Each structure stands twice: as structure tokens, then as C-alpha cells.
Amino acid sequence: MKFDLILAGVGGQGILSIAFVIDRAALLQGLNFKQAEVHGMAQRGGAVQSHLRLSDGPIYSDLIPKGKCDLILAVEPLEALRYLDYLQPEGTVVSSSSPYVNIPDYPPIADLLDSIREIKNHLIINADQIARKAGSGRVQNIVMLGAASLFLPLELDHLLSALKEFFQPRGQKIVDLNLKAFELGRQEARLQLKIN
């Protein structure tokens, strides 16, 4: 088993938290993983991405070769499009539809969503709205993780344990908020994909 995904977003949107939860779940499942992350300058509101590779065998490159990526999980729609040339032809894009506008030439959001819809396998999630429903606009990243969890080769139990472990230091309230965000994101994805 091999599964490669790219997490995409803007510095400060919490993609490293998503990465941590997936890493931990992979570990609980006995899988190997390598996860290349971005620190430093780019984290200041710039485009950030993390290459995350899961396998039951050895993993060599920390970077995903172009054409090997199975899933792009984007917390932001413009960022969803930045790494398309990594995606294998049958790969999937799971993207938030909530734009993070911090540049003057940000394209019209409708154009971005149209471009995402042109990709054969895609899922667009209104992360902002769902996060608010869960209790806070700040948990959009975990809503997206919940939505993408349907595509990950990871057991739900492991993801949930990892999620609890990650947020536990910040108290039970934060744990519950994030569990809710995850659940609502996953529900939305099931709804759109017509899975019961």
C-alpha cells in the first residue's frame, strides 16, 4: 500500500495540525510515513504545502514525484490549484470553497471553483460555513480533514484517537470542538458522494 497526499493552504491556516493528526493515525495503524513541511519565512501568510507519504513498505523520497500524488487536500481554493501537476490522472482534489484573500490579484472565486470542478475527481466543501456550525470559524482545517478522511487509507478510529491526542493539551472543550468539526466535514463529504 502506498498513498501520497499534498496538504495545501496559506501559512497560519493549520495544515501542520492536519499533518500531525494524519502522521499519528498512520503510526497507530503501523504504517510508515514521511511528511515534508514548511517552516520559516513562507509561514508568514504565504502559500504553504506539505507532502505526506504513507506506505506499508519503505519510503525513499520526502517529496512526492509529479504524477504520484493521490490526493490534494486544500484548505483554500486558490491553493488547491497550485500543485495540480503532482496529481496522478485518477487523483482527487478535496478543496475548501472559502477563499483567503491576502493578495491584490486574487482571482474571482467562481473561476477558481470552476477550475476545480474540471478535475475529474473533486469535492468542494464550504469549510467556513461548516466550521461555524461546529462552533468556530477557526476549525476549517479539521472540517477539511474530516471531508478528506473518506479518501485516506486510515481507519476512522485511528484518526479520531490522533485528533483527541493532538488537541487534548488545549482542554476538553477544544477537543470536542474539533471532533465536531471533523464529524461535520465527514458528513458533508458523504452527503455529496452519496454514501450512507
Add this chain to the structure above:
Amino acid sequence: MEKFVALGDEAVALGAIHAGLAAAYSYPGTPASEVMEFLIRASQEKGFVARWSVNEKVALEQALGVSFAGKRALVSMKHVGLNVAADPFINSSLTGANGGLVVVVADDPSMHSSQNEQDSRFYAQFAQIFCFEPSSHQEAYEMTRQAFDLSEAVGLPVMIRLVTRLAHSRSSIFPREPVSPKSLPTGERSHWTLLPINARRRFQVVLNKQEELRRLSEESPFNQLKLAGRSSPLGIIASGIAANYVLENWPDLESKPSFLKISTYPLPEKLIRKLMDEVDTVLVVEEGYPFIERNLRGLMGIPGKRIRGKLSGDLPLSGELSPDHVRQALGLKALARLPKLSSPIASRPPQLCQGCPHADTFLVLKEALKDFPQAMVFSDIGCYTLGYFPPYSAIDTCVCMGASIGMAKGAADVGYHPSIAVIGDSTFGHSGLTPLLEAARTNTKMTVIILDNGTVAMTGGQMSYASGEYLVKMVEGLGVNREHLRLIEPLPRNLEANAALIKEEINYPGLSVIIASRECIQEARKKKRGQE
């Protein structure tokens, strides 16, 4: 022991702890910062010393002191940090190491967060010391442990060279039983006092050790040679994480080439010779400058052999490698994939946070400089370098840490006015004191603005030595005229008053220092979160 999840940086740190580390020093710098961050977290429980230093030179000198005292020391820094620490670093090969001394340097090919992409292997060669280049987290851990033993065995410092992709990649490792810290007798004064009579002798000692270093490199199990026999005329030499990119593509190679993975320096010459004897063409794959390739090629090349790599144009000379570059160099077809979008995607460069104090200072400065269109703003390195971008477009230079003040003084010396330096508090503590001392003694007509946000913000909020009251006292202590040492609080509501103050100081025909102090909002947020 149990599986342990770590960044490459953290695998090095854990290796050092398990090797019986007594003390570690560092100055923050991406991609090396997480070595020290891990050590500081672990030190509270484990009882070794782990501290941020004021700069890399001081960090390395402290580590040298630990080594002299017979204990194991680590110093970590980003690649350009070694330029700052180059003096003690080069000389430390002559003094030699007493307690194991490991210098961890993280290079940044592609300049993700750096001014250049220099390759630290040249420094190891320059100092004539042993260098490990790990390709995985497990190797980073093992090599660091071994580096301490080797340093004591050969009596020289040892370098661990990392690159961003390993430093900032997370994976799991299997740690081994730790060893306890031990004490060796202190250093021999005739080794450590580099008077010419001693230094000449010590240099000869370093030269005499080269044979042994080469042998250790040749015998190191981290270097692996797989000969394909006569079945393939191609050989590949790959080092560090570049070797992973070869292995990533390996299953797709129809005829398997001979393969030498290099993980240690000086170069394992015998292994290279063995490989070269069997092949007609060799492809050298390495992250950074074409270090191995150039050594192999020399001036004249090798008769009858083709050497391919960065110098031949088969791989790019700049930027980090990827599995895709290596795939192409191996002659493999690109994998099927989705095409990039036809229209270019708007780029999203990093920028100052909303409400950042630096942003207010730049707006004030722009306001103050309206009357001085010829003003030159020499900047330095930190979050505030992002003031280069619109809407601020407020700075004209960024070269290396501390350069702002020296450059402003140089320009002022030849009559340039207004000549303004902009420098962060940590950068000032790192390298700003000495040029300001000179400017104060000569009362040079220039204006220095110190941006005191109370932290090393760019690299993630480490502690800054030159901040707050301490900073004011330091500047005064350097001899800056108290009347022209002014404090401002960069807030939108103070814009006019602050701009008037800056104009006043620009018009003063001598040295002025303006300290703009307000806390980094990310740090303020972190503190608030901690209190919740």
C-alpha cells in the same frame, strides 16, 4: 526502544542526547532551529545545558569551551550561520576536540528561507574535518551518535550536514539505548593555544590525520556500493537525500546501474575508484553545489569516462533537487499526470501579519521620508525584510545579519544623506553592536532605527537578548548621545508624532538611534493562549 516520531532536526537532537551530550548552543535560523528547540524542551528533564546564543560565533566558542572541559558539545546553525562562526570553526580543527564536538549545519537549497544556498561540505573540506551527510531520519540519529565517538577518537570536530528537506521532514525512527555523559580530562594547553609555534605543529597534526579520516570514510557502513557487473555501463554516485531520489525511481529502471551512495566525507576514494573501474558513464546526484562532481572531474576529467551531473547540465545547478529532476537525468519518461492550469496561478508571497508593529514603523518611515526622496534605507534580516514588498516598499537592501548599520555608515562616510539603517532587536544583538560602536565613536551622520518586537519573530519566536530596557542601556553604553537616542511606540495613532521625530533626527548632523518598540503580535497571541 519505542518508535519515535521526529523531524530530521529532532532526530539529530535525540542522537546527541543519547550520545551523552553535556551542552548545546545555537542561534536560530531556518532550517536548523528545531534542533535547539528540541534540545531545550528535553534539557529541562534531562539536565544538560541547551541554550540560544547571541550569535553563531559565540555559540561555537561556547561549544569549544565545553569540549576543552572534556565534555560532549553540540552546536547547530543554518548554513549562513557558519559564515559568522567560520573563524572559531576553522581554528577548531587546529585546537582539535577534546570532548566530542559536533557541528550541525543545515543548508537551504532553493533558498526557502535564506539569502543564498551555499553548501557546507566545502567548509568541512576547508577545515579538513570529517562530515556526515544523512539521507534519512534514522541515519541522522545514528550518525549524530557516531559523530561524538568519532570526534573523540580522532580528536577533531565533526560536521553533520543537513538540508531543508530532511531537516523539516517528519518520520519515525528507532532509537537505541542511550549512553551516559562522561568526562574526559581537560584540553592540553599546547594544543589549544594557537601561537604560531603551536599552530604550525597542530596544523601538521591535522594534515597527518587526513589519511585516517579517509580510511574511516572508506570503511563507514553508511557508504554503500552495489556493483551491477558488466550488465550496465552506467554508474550512479548519489549523496544524502539525493540518493533517495535515485531509489525512488529505481524500480522503473530497466537495466540496473552500479550505485554508490556517499554519506561521509572526506570522499571515500577507494569506493569511487571501484565504481569507476566498472562503468563508462557516471551520473553524480547531490543536493547543493556539484561538490562530488567537481572533485571527480578535476580539471582534466577522467580519460574514457563520461561524468554527468550538474556541471554537464543533466541536473540543475541551482535550487533543490526533486525526484522528477533525477528521473529525467536517468532517462526515464515523465509519469502521467494532470496538466498544470493553462493560466498562471497568482503567487502568494509571505507578508507581514495584520497589525505587525514593523508595518507601522514602515508607514511612519515612509511618511517621514516624503521630504527626502533620495533617502537610502539599508535594512537587515528578519520579518521586517518583508517591508520590501508593497504596500511598504520601504527598504533598499538586505545582505547579511548586521550589514544594515555598516552599510549605512559606509554610505554616510562618502556623503550620502539621509542614510538610514533598519535592524531588528535580535539581529542587533547578533551583529549590530560592533558597527554601532564605530558609528558612535565617529558620530557619523546617519539614523539607525532598531525594531524591538521583543523576539526573534522570523524563525518562530525564540528569545532575543537585545530587547527592552537592556537594549536601551546597551545602545547608551556604546556611546550614543542620550539626546539622540529616541524611543517611539509604532502604533497608528502615533503616526504623525513619530514621523516628526524621525525627520528631526534625520536633520541632526550626527548619529541618531531610534528604538521602535512594540511586541510582535504573534508572540502576544502565544502568551495570551498560554494564559487561557
